[in-house]
Amino acid sequence: MRKNLLHIWHKELSYEIREIVEVAKKIENFWINISWENIWDPVVKWEKIPLWMKEIVKNASELDEVYWYCPTRWLESAREYIASKTPNITKDNILFFNGLWDAINKVYKSLAFDSRVIWPNPAYSTHSSAEASHAWSSHITYSLNPNDNWNPDLLELENKVKYNPNIVGILVVNPDNPTWAVFSKQVLESIVSIAKRYDMFLIFDEIYEKLTYNDEDRVLLSDIIWDVPGISMKWISKDLPWPGSRCGWIEVYNEDKDENFKKYISSILASKLLEVCSTTLPQFVLPEIYENENYKISLNKRIENYKSRAILAEEYLWDLKEINLIKPKWAFYLSIAFNIDNLNKDFIPKINNNEIIKIIKTAISWSTRFDKKFCYYMLWKTWICSVPLSWFNSSYEWFRITLLEEDKDKFKYILTTIRDFILEFKK
Numbered sequence: 490m491r492k493n494l495l496h497i498w499h500k501e502l503s504y505e506i507r508e509i510v511e512v513a514k515k516i517e518n519f520w521i522n523i524s525w526e527n528i529w530d531p532v533v534k535w536e537k538i539p540l541w542m543k544e545i546v547k548n549a550s551e552l553d554e555v556y557w558y559c560p561t562r563w564l565e566s567a568r569e570y571i572a573s574k575t576p577n578i579t580k581d582n583i584l585f586f587n588g589l590w591d592a593i594n595k596v597y598k599s600l601a602f603d604s605r606v607i608w609p610n611p612a613y614s615t616h617s618s619a620e621a622s623h624a625w626s627s628h629i630t631y632s633l634n635p636n637d638n639w640n641p642d643l644l645e646l647e648n649k650v651k652y653n654p655n656i657v658g659i660l661v662v663n664p665d666n667p668t669w670a671v672f673s674k675q676v677l678e679s680i681v682s683i684a685k686r687y688d689m690f691l692i693f694d695e696i697y698e699k700l701t702y703n704d705e706d707r708v709l710l711s712d713i714i715w716d717v718p719g720i721s722m723k724w725i726s727k728d729l730p731w732p733g734s735r736c737g738w739i740e741v742y743n744e745d746k747d748e749n750f751k752k753y754i755s756s757i758l759a760s761k762l763l764e765v766c767s768t769t770l771p772q773f774v775l776p777e778i779y780e781n782e783n784y785k786i787s788l789n790k791r792i793e794n795y796k797s798r799a800i801l802a803e804e805y806l807w808d809l810k811e812i813n814l815i816k817p818k819w820a821f822y823l824s825i826a827f828n829i830d831n832l833n834k835d836f837i838p839k840i841n842n843n844e845i846i847k848i849i850k851t852a853i854s855w856s857t858r859f860d861k862k863f864c865y866y867m868l869w870k871t872w873i874c875s876v877p878l879s880w881f882n883s884s885y886e887w888f889r890i891t892l893l894e895e896d897k898d899k900f901k902y903i904l905t906t907i908r909d910f911i912l913e914f915k916k
């Protein structure tokens with residue numbers, strides 16, 4: 490080519506959640522039965538779509554209007570429904586996207602390239618790569634502290650904001666992925682107050698708000714934002730669950746409080762106009778699904794299941810010195826951090842199949858991170874597929890499994906196997 494085609498960011502773009510799956514699929518070719526504990530999609534793992542929900546979608550599919558382009562912002566009926574459930578917004582403050590990825594991308598890309606959003610470390614990679622890629626620059630982060638229930642380091646956040654005038658926004662993911670923390674009202678209000686004092690806006694990714702183990706933990710940006718400009722991101726992927734719907738939206742708060750913020754939101758809408766609209770069917774059925782009497786019942790049942798598996802996992806793993814089990818407050822995931830000083834990091838488990846050794850060694854050849862090696866070795870030795878978490882722009886070494894396994898005996902077997910495998914690295 491006459492000129493380099495690649496964006497400087499291309500080297501950083503990887504999606505570890507799927508990369509380990511590619512390797513596990515190659516191992517499956519040797520007639521090996523993999524335990525898919527990496528899965529990020531509950532429907533793929535076990536969860537059945539309830540019949541009442543299928544019935545609503547089936548009835549809607551008979552109507553011609555769900556096959557049309559819908560308005561750019563989304564169907565009036567869906568926006569009116571959401572506005573009626575959210576304080577201080579109207580339907581005009583809501584804009585729909587093809588999944589959250591679409592929203593995240595447009596929100597960051599519409600910012601001036603030297604206007605930065607500071608985000609948590611660790612952070613969900615879709616946000617971090619989209620923000621850094623918009624700025625053609627490296628990350629600006631504030632720390633979440635594992636020794637303080639993953640609470641944000643508010644002093645660090647305030648200092649970074651104070652001394653870097655390019656920071657115009659703060660991202661908060663609450664409930665958080667990948668720490669599975671849920672932040673208290675007090676913590677969230679402190680962040681809102683920093684944004685107010687330094688004349689900034691807020692982005693709250695609140696897509697998991699309906700999945701917290703305890704109702705009283707749930708504090709939304711719309712409840713605490715006062716007059717600060719802000720964006721909340723929501724979706725239907727995991728609470729219905731319907732990840733393949735690619736259906737998310739943003740709610741904009743206090744758009745009229747700042748002329749510059751208002752223009753920024755208009756520019757997000759303009760970039761959505763170029764795309765015409767988002768998928769029609771999921772938005773069409775959304776109000777009917779949420780209003781169905783069975784919705785709350787099936788959601789609560791799922792949450793109870795995740796919570797009881799989190800308690801079981803704790804029973805199996807809490808006493809290991811080699812790890813630090815981080816108790817989730819929501820979610821169908823469990824994160825396990827390594828106590829690196831208590832581990833033999835150079836240990837390599839033995840295996841007989843040379844072909845599999847070759848596949849694994851190629852996959853981890855360039856990596857220096859212990860958590861990545863651990864997950865790939867665990868795949869090779871125990872056939873359990875997990876996800877290394879340092880990839881979430883994280884300075885910690887840790888990994889995650891899901892809490893989706895419905896067969897209690899199998900889940901216990903998985904926990905015992907992971908426990909034994911961790912102990913192989915004992916110093």
Ligand SMILES: Cc1ncc(COP(=O)(O)O)c(C=O)c1O
Binds near residue numbers: 589591615666694726
């Ligand atoms: C916190 C968070 N934000 C955004 C996304 C991306 O959402 P989508 O799959 O709708 O693109 C995810 C996906 O799991 C997520 O966990």
